[in-house]
Structures are given as C-alpha cells and as structure tokens.
Amino acid sequence: MKTLLIAESRQGKLLPGSYEPLDFANKIGAEAAMFLVGSESDLPHFDGSLYFAEESEVGEYNPEEHLRLILEVVDKEKPQLIVLSHSSYGWDLAPRIALALQVGQISEVVGYQDGAMVVPACNSKLQRVVQAQGEVTVVTLQSGAFGLDDEPAGTPTVEKLSVQADSKFEFHGYEEAEEGGVDLTKAEIIVSAGRGIGKPENLAIVEALAKVLGGEYGASRPVVDSDWAEHSRQVGSTGQTVAPKLYIACGISGAIQHLAGMKKSEFIVAINTDRDAPIGEVADVLVVADLKQFLPALTARLEG
Amino acid sequence: MKILICIKQVPDMESRFKLNDAGTWYSDQDLAWRMNEYDEFAVEQAIQLREQLGEAEVVVLSVGSDRVKETMKKALAMGADRGVHIQDDTSYEKDPFQIASVIAAYAGDQNFDVIFTGMQSQDRGSAQVGVLLAGLLGMPAVTTIVGFEYDDGKATVRRELEGGLKAVVKLASPALFTCQLGLNTPRYPTLPNIMKAKRKELVSLPMADLLKVEALTTTAATQFPEKKGGGMILEGDVGELTEQLVAILKDKTTVLK
Numbered sequence: 001m002k003t004l005l006i007a008e009s010r011q012g013k014l015l016p017g018s019y020e021p022l023d024f025a026n027k028i029g030a031e032a033a034m035f036l037v038g039s040e041s042d043l044p045h046f047d048g049s050l051y052f053a054e055e056s057e058v059g060e061y062n063p064e065e066h067l068r069l070i071l072e073v074v075d076k077e078k079p080q081l082i083v084l085s086h087s088s089y090g091w092d093l094a095p096r097i098a099l100a101l102q103v104g105q106i107s108e109v110v111g112y113q114d115g116a117m118v119v120p121a122c123n124s125k126l127q128r129v130v131q132a133q134g135e136v137t138v139v140t141l142q143s144g145a146f147g148l149d150d151e152p153a154g155t156p157t158v159e160k161l162s163v164q165a166d167s168k169f170e171f172h173g174y175e176e177a178e179e180g181g182v183d184l185t186k187a188e189i190i191v192s193a194g195r196g197i198g199k200p201e202n203l204a205i206v207e208a209l210a211k212v213l214g215g216e217y218g219a220s221r222p223v224v225d226s227d228w229a230e231h232s233r234q235v236g237s238t239g240q241t242v243a244p245k246l247y248i249a250c251g252i253s254g255a256i257q258h259l260a261g262m263k264k265s266e267f268i269v270a271i272n273t274d275r276d277a278p279i280g281e282v283a284d285v286l287v288v289a290d291l292k293q294f295l296p297a298l299t300a301r302l303e304g
Numbered sequence: 305m306k307i308l309i310c311i312k313q314v315p316d317m318e319s320r321f322k323l324n325d326a327g328t329w330y331s332d333q334d335l336a337w338r339m340n341e342y343d344e345f346a347v348e349q350a351i352q353l354r355e356q357l358g359e360a361e362v363v364v365l366s367v368g369s370d371r372v373k374e375t376m377k378k379a380l381a382m383g384a385d386r387g388v389h390i391q392d393d394t395s396y397e398k399d400p401f402q403i404a405s406v407i408a409a410y411a412g413d414q415n416f417d418v419i420f421t422g423m424q425s426q427d428r429g430s431a432q433v434g435v436l437l438a439g440l441l442g443m444p445a446v447t448t449i450v451g452f453e454y455d456d457g458k459a460t461v462r463r464e465l466e467g468g469l470k471a472v473v474k475l476a477s478p479a480l481f482t483c484q485l486g487l488n489t490p491r492y493p494t495l496p497n498i499m500k501a502k503r504k505e506l507v508s509l510p511m512a513d514l515l516k517v518e519a520l521t522t523t524a525a526t527q528f529p530e531k532k533g534g535g536m537i538l539e540g541d542v543g544e545l546t547e548q549l550v551a552i553l554k555d556k557t558t559v560l561k
Contacts, residue, residue, distance in 0.1 A: 010465070010469075060471065061463065061471050061473050064444070086431075087466060088447070088448055088463065088464060088465045088466060089465075091423075091424075091431040091447060091448075092435065092446075092447040092448070094432075095400075095431075095432040095435035095436050095439070096435060096439060098401075098432070098436075098520075099401075099435075099436050099439040099440070100439075102520075103520060104399065104401065104519075104520030104521035105400070105430070105432055105520075105521070106521055107429065107430040107431055107432060108429060108430075108431075116524050119429075120429065120529070121330075121427055121428060121429065121526065122315070122317060122321060122330065122426070122427050123317045123426065124529065125317070125321055125528075125529075126321055126330060126526055126527070126528060126529070127526065127527050127528070127529045128329075128428075128523050128525070128526050128527075129523070129524045129525045129526070129527065130521050130522070130523055130524065131521065131522050131523075131524050132520065132521045133518075133519070133520055133521070133522070134520065137521075168444045168475055168476070169444065169446070169473050169474075169475050170473065170474040170475065171471065171472070171473055172460070172472035172473065172474055173471075173472055174465075174469055174470065174471055174472070175462065175469070175470040175471075175472060176468065176469060177467075177468030177469070188559060189559055213559070213560075221485060221486070222485070224486075225485050225486035226489075231468065237466055237467075238464060238466060238467065238468060239468060245557060245558060245559050246553070246557050246559045253317065266557070267553075267556055267557045268535075269549065269553075270535075274318050275537065275539075276320060277318075280535060280537070281529075281531070281535075282535075283535045284535050284536065284556070285535060285536045285537075285538060285549065285552055286535055286536070286537045286538070287538045287545055287549060288537060288538065288539045289538075289539075289542060289545055293542050294542055294545060294546070297542050297543065297545075297546045298546050298549065298550075301546045301547070301550055302550070302560075
C-alpha cells in the first residue's frame with residue numbers, strides 16, 4: 001500500500017499535526033511520501049520523498065493551486081490512500097482532491113477495522129465503519145487520534161514543485177485573537193461553563209465555584225459564540241489548550257474540539273444531566289446532576 | 305441575486321441513540337428533530353445578505369423524508385422565500401458525493417450567485433457536501449467562515465483556523481461558503497413569520513429524478529464506541545453528591561485543602 005501524506009504549514013512553521021498522517025501510515029504498514037506547501041526552513045523530519053512547494057509562492061489560502069500541485073504528485077506517486085488531518089486545512093482541501101479524482105473521501109478517521117475506516121457520528125456517541133469503493137481513497141484523520149510516540153527523525157528527499165501564481169482567492173492576511181484577557185494556561189483549577197448552563201445569568205454560579213476553589217472560570221465554544229463569556233476564556237481547539245490540576249466541566253457535552261483543549265488535565269470532573277455525554281469518556285468523575293442545583297450546593301459546602 | 309441555502313434535519317445530539325434494524329445507522333424512532341446547528345448560521349447569513357441588498361431571492365433546499373419539511377418551515381419562517389425538498393426516505397444511505405450530486409443536478413441551471421451551507425452536519429460530520437457541490441457547479445468554495453461581508457459582487461470572509469487565528473479572504477461571486485458556529489446570531493422566527501411561512505412555496509422533487517451517480521463510500525456498520533473512560537459515575541441526591549465529590553477531590557487531587 002502506498003500513501004501520500006499531506007503535511008501542513010502556517011506562517012512558515014510546520015504544524016505538529018503533520019506527523020499524525022505519518023503515524024497512521026506506519027500503523028497500517030504503508031509506504032509514505034509527503035506533500036508540503038511550507039517553508040524550506042522548517043521541513044518535516046522523515047526518511048522518504050517530500051514534494052515541496054514554497055508557501056510564499058503558492059499563497060497562504062489558495063486551495064485550487066494546492067489541489068493542482070497535489071494532483072501532479074498523485075499522478076506521479078499513484079498512492080492508494082491520500083491522508084490529511086481533519087483540520088481547517090484538511091477538511092477544506094480533501095473534498096477538492098476527492099472530487100478531482102472522482103474517488104471517495106472518509107472524514108475524521110479515528111481508527112480502522114477489517115480494512116474499513118472508523119469515524120465518529122453524533123458527537124462521538126456513535127461510530128460508523130466506512131468502506132470506500134475504488135482504487136484510491138482520500139481520508140482525513142481526527143486531530144489527536146494518531147501521533148508518533150517518538151520524536152520525529154530523518155531527512156526527506158526533497159523534490160521541489162513549480163508553482164502557478166494565479167488564484168481566484170485574494171488572501172488579505174491573518175487576524176489574531178484579541179490580545180489580553182485571561183491566560184487560562186496558568187490556572188491550576190479551571191471551572192468551565194458549557195451550553196448546559198442554559199442562560200447567561202447562570203455563568204455566575206460557575207464563576208462562584210471557580211472563585212471559592214481559587215481558580216479561573218472558562219467556557220466552551222457555544223458560550224463564547226453567544227457572547228456570554230469573552231474569547232480568552234474559551235477552551236478548545238479554537239481557543240486555549242489547558243492542562244490544570246483540576247478541570248470541572250459544567251454542562252459541557254464534550255465535542256472533540258473541546259476535549260482537544262482540556263483532556264490532558266490531571267483530574268477531570270464533569271457535571272451533566274446527560275449520562276451518555278461524550279465528556280464522560282475523559283472525565284475521572286461524572287456527576288449526573290442539574291448544575292443549577294449542584295454547583296451552588298458544592299460552592300456552599302466548600303465555603304463552609 | 306439568487307441565494308441558495310442547503311440545510312439538513314438532524315436529531316437532538318442529547319438523544320439516547322439506538323441502532324436501526326440493519327445496524328447501519330441510528331433508528332429514527334423516538335427522536336426530537338431540529339435544524340443542523342451549523343445550518344442555522346447559513347440561513348441567517350442568507351437573510352442578512354438579502355436585507356442588505358434589498359432585493360434577492362432566498363431558496364432553502366433540504367434532502368430527506370417528508371419529516372424534514374418541518375425543519376424547512378423554520379428556515380422559511382426565519383425569512384427564506386421558498387423551499388425545494390428533495391424527497392428520499394433513505395437519504396442516510398447516500399454518501400456525500402451523491403447528496404452533493406443531486407443538489408448540483410437541481411441547482412445546475414438555476415444560476416445561484418451565492419450558496420451557503422453549514423460546514424458540517426452534527427450527525428455525519430463529513431464536512432464534504434458543500435465543497436463537493438461547489439466543485440460540481442464549477443464555483444469556488446471557502447469553508448469554515450466566521451465572518452461575511454458582501455460589497456459590489458465580492459465577498460470578504462473570515463476563515464476560522466486553529467488557535468483563534470482567522471484568515472481574511474476575498475473572492476467574487478458566484479461562490480459557496482460553508483458556515484461555522486458563531487458566524488452571526490441566528491434569529492428566532494416570530495409568530496407572524498411562522499404563520500406567513502405556512503403559505504410559502506415548498507415543492508418536493510423525487511430523489512430518483514436527480515440521482516445519477518453511484519456512492520463512492522458506504523457505511524458497513526454503525527456501532528457504539530468502546531467505552532475507554534473508566535471514570536466514576538455519581539448519581540443521586542444533591543447533598544450526598546456534594547459530600548462524595550468533596551471526598552474524592554480531597555483524596556485524588558492536591559488542590560483541595
């Protein structure tokens with residue numbers, strides 16, 4: 001089996017997730033070639049062919065040129081599997097590749113069984129086992145589902161691709177998240193509010209528990225999107241990644257994007273009315289309770 | 305200007321799921337249904353764009369059984385002008401390529417200027433249909449937008465990247481955009497608008513008339529994930545739960561004195 005692994009770079013830096021497809025290829029015992037639009041000063045460490053194009057020439061968001069370059073490499077390498085990360089780069093690009101090749105795509109792969117891929121469904125409450133027809137398949141991997149145990153090592157054989165500059169997309173730069181606010185990564189205790197708090201007024205009971213514990217309060221994406229909490233308090237893949245000594249998730253169902261930001265916490269308590277909520281997968285303790293009753297009771301007990 | 309919104313009806317994600325008899329997907333019995341959350345932002349953005357332009361037609365499209373018309377009525381009540389329902393009782397057996405192909409078969413000669421979809425569905429989460437649809441219609445697509453402005457035939461959008469970073473991208477219409485959570489604040493339909501929506505056009509087209517391609521992927525089985533987390537589950541009276549949790553925190557963590 002031959003694979004083409006699509007690595008990722010942003011602002012001239014290789015993204016660490018680039019090694020996840022490599023681990024996947026190793027685990028299924030496949031040969032690997034890599035493709036990267038990035039910077040020559042930060043190439044992936046691995047022994048094999050690297051098809052490379054300079055980020056500054058291709059443009060930071062130019063999916064049609066990324067696609068054209070990948071098709072050129074596919075034509076040469078003839079891989080059976082084309083592997084990307086299920087990231088903002090990967091989920092944008094993968095369907096373009098699949099459509100151009102008229103082949104199937106399997107999204108957000110977390111494992112494989114009997115020659116088929118396993119993907120999550122319904123907020124990870126279910127899994128689908130998916131088979132692709134045809135000789136070639138495009139897959140994207142769930143962030144964190146695969147990863148090298150050891151430091152990546154090796155030196156690739158670089159083949160440089162020539163770039164066509166034309167694009168329908170005008171890239172107008174990046175916007176950083178607002179500066180300032182809270183640095184949750186420094187907190188030893190974080191009490192986070194999720195959609196389950198129901199209304200913005202209930203953030204106060206989460207804040208009160210955080211205060212009595214001497215910690216900070218955080219929030220999941222829906223709470224920040226609703227403007228109930230500022231963005232600097234957001235925990236997850238589009239917010240902060242934290243690993244406090246104690247993380248208390250209040251009314252957070254446990255979407256993968258949230259788990260990515262907190263699952264390395266030393267001790268995790270989840271409070272949720274849904275006994276099957278996926279947060280239970282990472283929680284050391286799941287308290288099945290209505291947080292509007294439980295949190296004030298816990299706060300009062302700790303104060304007393 | 306013609307705007308298309310593609311929406312999907314999904315179960316409430318807090319449901320307790322059971323498998324169907326074939327073991328290929330969840331059973332559709334005893335579930336509460338709603339609009340795919342991402343699609344609410346797509347509908348809102350389409351309505352906002354029409355409000356900005358003054359004149360535009362907003363068409364909402366959905367694929368599925370007759371049940372999905374309930375969700376389409378919400379989009380009509382939010383402000384879409386008319387609905388196109390592609391009727392298929394077994395749409396869950398179709399793969400993203402087939403779904404995109406039937407939408408493209410409908411939309412191919414309709415000259416939509418802007419198409420909004422959710423970035424993914426909450427149940428399948430393939431994040432493919434929007435991009436495939438754009439490709440089949442020969443228009444550019446930008447995924448995961450959290451900001452949208454339109455001026456003089458050009459859209460300026462913010463693409464959400466990881467870690468709070470956004471990329472600012474500008475492109476001319478016709479174009480397709482897949483909408484991320486937080487793009488805007490989806491409106492609640494008002495009672496008068498719910499009444500008005502009942503009189504709006506909602507036509508059903510049979511899937512068989514539009515489906516011309518084979519699936520590229522198939523679901524061999526659907527299963528419950530193996531429970532890895534050996535976490536403790538506490539249930540019962542709030543007072544007792546409080547005592548139990550405090551005891552555990554004192555025992556297992558160093559943060560509670």
